[in-house]
Amino acid sequence: MKHVPAPLPRAARLLSAAALAALLALAAMPAAHADKDADRARAAVQSGEILPLSRILETVSRQYAGDVIGVELDRDDGIWQYEVKLLLPGGSVAKLEYDARTAALIKAKGRGLEEARKKP
Numbered sequence: 001m002k003h004v005p006a007p008l009p010r011a012a013r014l015l016s017a018a019a020l021a022a023l024l025a026l027a028a029m030p031a032a033h034a035d036k037d038a039d040r041a042r043a044a045v046q047s048g049e050i051l052p053l054s055r056i057l058e059t060v061s062r063q064y065a066g067d068v069i070g071v072e073l074d075r076d077d078g079i080w081q082y083e084v085k086l087l088l089p090g091g092s093v094a095k096l097e098y099d100a101r102t103a104a105l106i107k108a109k110g111r112g113l114e115e116a117r118k119k120p
Contacts, residue, residue: 017092041073050100052082057084059103060096065089065116073100081106
């Protein structure tokens with residue numbers, strides 16, 4: 001004899017549907033937030049407030065040997081900064097922070113960074 005589960009009461013079905021809708025809405029929030037961040041960054045580049053990523057990457061390649069493996073654009077204390085993760089020739093990862101307006105190096109940390117620095 002096959003056991004068939006009893007159907008859920010209507011209130012439980014509605015609650016399940018509401019919970020699913022809430023989860024889907026929450027899942028969509030990070031994507032919407034990322035789109036808003038991308039729009040703000042694009043507007044900042046177009047207005048000349050910050051340099052395009054290509055200029056920052058040119059600066060990185062002039063200063064250091066290695067491969068860029070990640071980039072983030074953040075606004076800390078009202079200052080736009082590019083955070084670049086660089087895979088150095090020795091295999092370690094360095095973190096470089098550049099002022100997004102001027103391409104000035106703000107902070108650099110990582111093992112083997114001095115050896116990877118190119119001579120001017």
